[in-house]
Amino acid sequence: MGDYALLFILFAPFVGAIALIFVSNRHAMLVRGIAAGSALVSLLVSLYVFYAYDHVKGGFQFVQQFEWSRQLGISLHLGVDGIGTPLVLASGILLFAGIFVSWHIKDRTKEFYIWLLILAAATIGVFMSLDLFFLFFFYEMSVIPMYLLLGMWGSHTKAYNEMTDPEGLKLRDSVGFILNFGSNSKEYAAMKLVLFLSAFAVVALMGILLIYKFSGLNTFDILVLREQAKLMNIPVLGTTLDKIIWLLVFIGFASIAPLWPLHSWSPVGHAAAPAATSMLHAGVLMKLGHFSIIRVAFEILPETTRELMPIAAVLCIFSIVYGGFVAFYAKDTKYVIGYSSSSHMGYVFLGMAALDYISLTGAVMYMFAHAMATGMLFAMAGWVYDQTHTRDIPSLGGLSNRMPFIAGCFVVACMASVGVPGTVNFIAEVMIIVGSWNKYPFQVIVAVVGIVLTLAYLFKMMRGLFYGPMDQKYSHAHDAVSLADRLPLLIMITVSIGFFFFPMHLYYVVRSGVDPLIAKITRVVPVASQERETLGVKPEAKADSSPQNLAALPGDVSSLTPYASRSDR
Amino acid sequence: MGTDADPSYFLIKLWGGGAERHYAALKFVLYTLLGSVFMLVGIALLDVNYHQWAMLRHVEPTYSFDLLELLSVPIPLSQQILIFWLLFLGFAFKAPVFPFHTWLPNALIEGPIGMAVVLAGLKLGTFGFIRFSIPLLPEASKSQTVVAVTMALGLAAILYGAIMALIQQDFRRLLAFSSISHLGFVVIGLFALNYQGLQGSLLTMINLGFSTAGLFFIAGFLYSRQQSTQLGAFGGMAKQTPLLASFFLFIGLASIGLPGTNGFVGEFLILLGTFKANWLYGGIAVTGVIFGAAYFLWYYERSMLGPLGKAVKDSMSDLHPREVLIAAALSVMILWIGLYPAPFLRIMNGSVQALVDRLDRGTVASIESKQPIQVD
Numbered sequence: 039m040g041d042y043a044l045l046f047i048l049f050a051p052f053v054g055a056i057a058l059i060f061v062s063n064r065h066a067m068l069v070r071g072i073a074a075g076s077a078l079v080s081l082l083v084s085l086y087v088f089y090a091y092d093h094v095k096g097g098f099q100f101v102q103q104f105e106w107s108r109q110l111g112i113s114l115h116l117g118v119d120g121i122g123t124p125l126v127l128a129s130g131i132l133l134f135a136g137i138f139v140s141w142h143i144k145d146r147t148k149e150f151y152i153w154l155l156i157l158a159a160a161t162i163g164v165f166m167s168l169d170l171f172f173l174f175f176f177y178e179m180s181v182i183p184m185y186l187l188l189g190m191w192g193s194h195t196k197a198y199n200e201m202t203d204p205e206g207l208k209l210r211d212s213v214g215f216i217l218n219f220g221s222n223s224k225e226y227a228a229m230k231l232v233l234f235l236s237a238f239a240v241v242a243l244m245g246i247l248l249i250y251k252f253s254g255l256n257t258f259d260i261l262v263l264r265e266q267a268k269l270m271n272i273p274v275l276g277t278t279l280d281k282i283i284w285l286l287v288f289i290g291f292a293s294i295a296p297l298w299p300l301h302s303w304s305p306v307g308h309a310a311a312p313a314a315t316s317m318l319h320a321g322v323l324m325k326l327g328h329f330s331i332i333r334v335a336f337e338i339l340p341e342t343t344r345e346l347m348p349i350a351a352v353l354c355i356f357s358i359v360y361g362g363f364v365a366f367y368a369k370d371t372k373y374v375i376g377y378s379s380s381s382h383m384g385y386v387f388l389g390m391a392a393l394d395y396i397s398l399t400g401a402v403m404y405m406f407a408h409a410m411a412t413g414m415l416f417a418m419a420g421w422v423y424d425q426t427h428t429r430d431i432p433s434l435g436g437l438s439n440r441m442p443f444i445a446g447c448f449v450v451a452c453m454a455s456v457g458v459p460g461t462v463n464f465i466a467e468v469m470i471i472v473g474s475w476n477k478y479p480f481q482v483i484v485a486v487v488g489i490v491l492t493l494a495y496l497f498k499m500m501r502g503l504f505y506g507p508m509d510q511k512y513s514h515a516h517d518a519v520s521l522a523d524r525l526p527l528l529i530m531i532t533v534s535i536g537f538f539f540f541p542m543h544l545y546y547v548v549r550s551g552v553d554p555l556i557a558k559i560t561r562v563v564p565v566a567s568q569e570r571e572t573l574g575v576k577p578e579a580k581a582d583s584s585p586q587n588l589a590a591l592p593g594d595v596s597s598l599t600p601y602a603s604r605s606d607r
Numbered sequence: 608m609g610t611d612a613d614p615s616y617f618l619i620k621l622w623g624g625g626a627e628r629h630y631a632a633l634k635f636v637l638y639t640l641l642g643s644v645f646m647l648v649g650i651a652l653l654d655v656n657y658h659q660w661a662m663l664r665h666v667e668p669t670y671s672f673d674l675l676e677l678l679s680v681p682i683p684l685s686q687q688i689l690i691f692w693l694l695f696l697g698f699a700f701k702a703p704v705f706p707f708h709t710w711l712p713n714a715l716i717e718g719p720i721g722m723a724v725v726l727a728g729l730k731l732g733t734f735g736f737i738r739f740s741i742p743l744l745p746e747a748s749k750s751q752t753v754v755a756v757t758m759a760l761g762l763a764a765i766l767y768g769a770i771m772a773l774i775q776q777d778f779r780r781l782l783a784f785s786s787i788s789h790l791g792f793v794v795i796g797l798f799a800l801n802y803q804g805l806q807g808s809l810l811t812m813i814n815l816g817f818s819t820a821g822l823f824f825i826a827g828f829l830y831s832r833q834q835s836t837q838l839g840a841f842g843g844m845a846k847q848t849p850l851l852a853s854f855f856l857f858i859g860l861a862s863i864g865l866p867g868t869n870g871f872v873g874e875f876l877i878l879l880g881t882f883k884a885n886w887l888y889g890g891i892a893v894t895g896v897i898f899g900a901a902y903f904l905w906y907y908e909r910s911m912l913g914p915l916g917k918a919v920k921d922s923m924s925d926l927h928p929r930e931v932l933i934a935a936a937l938s939v940m941i942l943w944i945g946l947y948p949a950p951f952l953r954i955m956n957g958s959v960q961a962l963v964d965r966l967d968r969g970t971v972a973s974i975e976s977k978q979p980i981q982v983d
Contacts, residue, residue, distance in 0.1 A: 107952055110803065110876070146845075160866075171875070179866040182900070186856075189908050225908055229901070236900050240893040247882040247889060 043087050044100045044116045044166050047126060050079040051133065051159035055152045063148045070141060073151035077134040080162070084130035089543070091123050096550035098168065098261070106171075111257035115168040120551025121332060121402050122165045124544060125325055128409040129165065131533060132321040133158035135526030136314035139417045142424065143191065143312070150191055154314060157183040161322050165329060170246045170258040173330065178239055180323060184307070184315070185232045192224030192310040193423070227310035234303035235294055242290025242330070245283045249338060252279060264337045284342040287335045288349070295327030297387060298356040301380045305364075308376030309429070313420020316372065320379040320416060321409035328386050328405060332555070340559040344393060351391035351477075355484050357384030362491035366498070371419040371429045374499050378455065378492060379412050385488070388481050389470040395549070395556050397473025402548045403541075404466035407454070410534040411463055414451035417526055418444055422503060425515035431499060436508025441517040445504040447527045452496040454534045457489060462537035462544075631710075631717035638700050638710040646697025649690045653743065656682050656690075677743060687747035694740050695757075702732025702790050705764035712783040720827035723779065724820045730812040733793045737809065737962070741797065745966045749800060757798040762891050764791030769898030773905070778826050778836040781906055785862065786819050788895060795892055796877035800966055804880020805959045806952060811873035813951065814944065818862040818870055821937040825855045828930055832923055838909060842916020848925045852911045854934040859907055861941040863899040869944035 054076025061069055091099055098117035106112045118126060136154060143150050156179070163176030250258060253267035272279035293300040304324070308316050336343050361381025368374045386408075389401025421444055422437065423429050438445035454461040467489065475482050518524050537544055654672060660680045661669045671677065682690070700707045715723045741748045748754075768788025775781040789811065796808030826836050828851055833840040845852035861868035864875075874896065882889035926934065944951055 105949075106947075107949055109806075109952065109956060110879070175866040175871070178871070182860065182865050185904050185908075189904075190912055225913075228908075229905060232904060233897060233901055237894075237897045240896055243878070243893060244882075244886075244890055247879060248886060250879065251883050251886065 040090075041100065041102070043083050043090075044102055044118065046083040047080050047087065047130065048116070048159060048162055048166065050076045050083070051155040051162070055155040055159070058148050058152050058155075061148060063146065066147055069148045069151060070137070073155060074134070074137045076155060077130075077137050077158070080158075081130040081134045084127045084162075087118065088123055088127045088547070091118070091120070091547050093120060093543075093546040093550040096120065096554065101168070111255070111259070112171045113169055113259065114172055115259055115261075116166045117168045118166050120547045120549065121329065121555075122551070123547055124402065124406040125165045125322065125329060125409075126162055128325075128406050129158060129162045129318075129322045131529060132317050132409060132413050135413060135417065135529055136317050138522050138526040139317065139420060140312060140314040141522050145191065150187070150312075153183040153186050154318070157187065157315070157323075158318055161318065161326060164326050167333075168260050170249065170260060170263070170334065172258075173260075173333065174239070174243055174246055177242075177326060177330065178236070180326065181232060181235045181239065184235075184311075184319065184323075185228045187312065187315040188224055188228035188231065188307060188310050191312040191315070192228065193312070193429075224310040227306045231303045231307040234300075238290050238293035238300065240290070241286055241293075242334075245286030245290060246334070248279070248283045248286065249334075252283075260333065260337055267338055269339060270341060280339050280342045281346065284335050284339050284346055287339075288331055288346070291327045291330040291334070292350075292387075293327070295324055295331075295383050295387070296380050297327075297350070298353045298360060298380075298384070301357070301361070304380050305373050305376035308379070308416070309370060309372040313416055313423070316375075316416040316420065317413040320376070320412040324379065324383055325386075325405045325409065328383070328390065328401070332390070336555055336559060340555075340561075344559050347391045347393060350387045351481055354384040354387035354391065355481055357381060357387065358484055358488040359491075362488050362495065366491065366495040369431050371422065371431060371499060371503065372416070373429075374431070374495060375412065375415045375419055378415075378495065379408070381488060381492070382408050382412075382455070385467065385470055385485055388474050388478065388485055391481075392470075392474035392477045393556060393559055394473040394477065395552060396469050398552045398556060399545065399548050400466050400469025400471075400473055402552065403462065403544060404470060406544070407457075407461070407463040407466045407534065407537070410530045411451060411454035411461070414447065414527060414530045414534075415455060417530075418448050418451060421518060421523075422515075426512050431502040433509065434503050434512070435506040436504070437512065437515060438504040439508065440512065440515045441504075443517050443519075443524065444527075447531065448500055448504060450531050450534075452500055454531075455496055456493045460538055461534045462541060463534070465538065465541050465545075628717040631713035635710045635714040638707070642697040642700025642707070645693045649693030649697065652686070652690050652693070653677055653682075656680065656686060674739070674743075682744065682746075684746050684750070687744040688750060688753065691740060691744045691747040691753060694735070694744075698732040698735035698740065699760075700732070701735065702730065702794075703787065704732070704794055705760045705767060705787065705791065708764070708787050711787065712780050715783045715823075716777065716779045720779075720823060720830060723782075724823040724827070730790070730793070730815060733790060733797065733808070733812055736794075736797050737805070741800075742962060742965050746969050748798070749966060754798050754800070758795055758885075758888050761791045761794035761798065762888065764788060764794065765892060765895035766791075766898070769895050769902060772902040773898060775902075775906075776838045778829065778838070778906065778910070779823075781902065782819065782822050782826060785822075785899070785902065786815065788899065789815055789819065789862075792874060792877050792892070792895065795881050795888060799877070799880040799884035799888075800963075801880050801883050802959055802963050803876050803883060805962055806955055807873055807876025807878075807880055809955050809959065810869070810876060810944070810948065810951060814861075814869040814873045814941075817937050817940045817944075818858055818868075821858040821934070821941070822855075822862055824930075824933055824937070825851070825858060828926065833918065838906070840916070840918045841910035842919055843912065843914050844916070844919055844923070845911045846915065847919060847921070847923045850926045850931065854926070854938065855911060856907060857938055858934070858941065859903045861945070863903045864896060867942070867945050869941050869948070872945060872948045 054072055057072050057076070058069060061072060063069065087100060096119070098119050101117035102115070104114040106114055133155070136158070137151065140150065140154070160176045160180035160183070164173055164180065167173040167176060249263065249267065249269065252269055252272065253263055255262060255266055257263065269280045269283060270278070274282060289300070296304045308320060311319060358381050361377045361384065365374045365377035365381060368377060386401045386404055389397040389404065392398070419429070421441075422434070425441070426434060426437075428434065454463050457463040457467040471482050471485060518527070650672070654670060657671055657677055657680050658669055661667075661671075698704075703711050715726065718726075765788050768784045768786075768791060772781045772784035772788065775784060793808045793811050796804040796811065799805075829841070830836055861870045864870035878889055878893055881892050
């Protein structure tokens, strides 16, 4: 396997989806079996990649390159570094868990699994793309399936299809439908999500195309662009080109993260989506944003990142506080978890904004940890909804008698989400806080308050769902008994707790990806040599000067393998 | 180009289904002929120019309409610009490019669906640009006004077509406006006048033959079941006709450019080329992609998903084997171009490169070489 490991991870879900096309919906077990089998292949190989990743060597490993179009400089270039590896693993775990969470879907089972597999495969594709074209390709591919998953298998709170507007038109047939911000229908959520994400994907695409145009290298390859692209100090529209590109890339990808003013599609989408889709959406799809910012903006424009990343440090405060308060007052289980996710993504932005070895490592580990915690919460919110057909917290209560296993797991999930010691979230949170303290003490204080807020709203929801008096109409609700129902929760709990006790491999892997990146971003090039670099037109000039630049690295980094020699091409 | 207007006239008038088919047929034929007249004048001017040049140099034959002969002759810039606009009117009516498009929705709705497939799938007008306008008149095509006007028209077409498609209740009208929007992409790709843009435009022209024509086939399948393509006749049909709904979704996603289908590759190349030419135009063009997703997904959701429509019969039949064959064949091509376009790009590579060279060197250079520029 070895070299071809990434191809197995990426294409197993696609092969599963294609195989499902030819199976009839009448054979429900066969459909589930194929979906679970292809997800299992993906999960096992991603586990292998995670443990076989050589963190001493670092850099991009398991690299595969297939030419797609030579004239345009596009190739299917796959490879994972220390940042991509844990996220690929998280996607593998959540896809496998998600298949079991949606075990009881009766309506068009086959089509559901096809789209779920495509969604997960596209997400995995982004995490391992080393080519801007394919990064965008998979990114865009992960958006469209969301429309169908929400629109076909989602849930809405009102009998929306029968509602009419003053003219007697059905609401879903009028144009105002798209702009109708008051509604809770799944069609509205699906349309909002797709329009929002494709609109901002287009913003990121502009950034990518500008990189392609102005680098003049006729390639989309990130490894080439990060070494040779000269995008600094080109005046455009009263500012410099690199700032415009950076902002386009940042805003485009921060929308899916979601950073504060761009978050509004996310909770609506979470609320409408079926459980497995919410899991993948909150668990890994949102991380595409952070990951793509790291991969594109951090790698290709390190100096601009140092200059402009404080934007994220400011906005993340609003993310954390706003998301936390809305989650506290929300009455709908999935809204609570949705807003808690967008609040928690603020921590990741804080860790990224500090541009520190510890904080960025913490941010990447937090992405992994949050995937498990939020995956559990959504899986259980979905289970409660399936049993009671409501997500309204005030009308629920006392379910712990009916479903003790779920109630127990919910406690663990809440603690994981808060970041109580005993879960990997704790380690990640502490690293973000410690790493960011020097640069952003105010934000760290806000983040700590945010943790208390998380505790408050999650335990409030837990109490509302599982304790207190129970309405008799829910007496038919039952627990997760069969192995298929318990397996996804058990897997995610095991991972969450396991990595608390054995975090070192995860830490080293992430650190091996973070170190060269931060070294490159925080490296201060003297003004004189910077000018020489940018004025020199020939790409050879850069290769000549690189040894001197490496000598200027901070002391603790120079003991590591130099960054320039790490490209495994 | 004139010869395809006459059969279309009778096809619409005699086999069309709509109440206004006589009006649509007449409108179509008048519009196309009006464009053709301008084009005829343009072609005559080309010939006159060739004649003058041939007389001066005593070259036989003294009159020629042969493209390869015409290519070897220099044309003064002012003359080129005049001829360009005359040809442009002809091709723009035919394509149709934005302000000359009004015959298309009428013709597509009133005419028989088989003709709609051919009309929407074959891009005579835009092919005219790439075969005649750009290689014959490279200096004019490069000139600032021409680029600015064509780009503006292309961008207007993208946005206008997409927004109009958003509010259509009739599926064939939606398709008509969506193809106007797609043709806007083709036009801006062409007049980006660089390798990527031209290649993207060529590929998109091929794509429209699979995806837009494919959607017209779908419209035909729907029409043969419901005798209408109005939204009111559909609703929740995915339950009754899963195969039809699946192919509808797949071909539709190809038309809006889902990664992995041909639409994505074509659109991406065009945007790439436009960005290379002028990133302001590129910035406007990308917004068209968003509307594209909106109009198709919204229409699909209302016609195929959700509760069963009132007009939908329980006994509605799914696709027949003959229809499956058509849809499957198109789907194979869509996936092939989408996943591995290299063979197609390689075939087009030579001609596009020649076109770019021609644009670089202009008409005068070809006299020195004494060799007609190889266009394909």
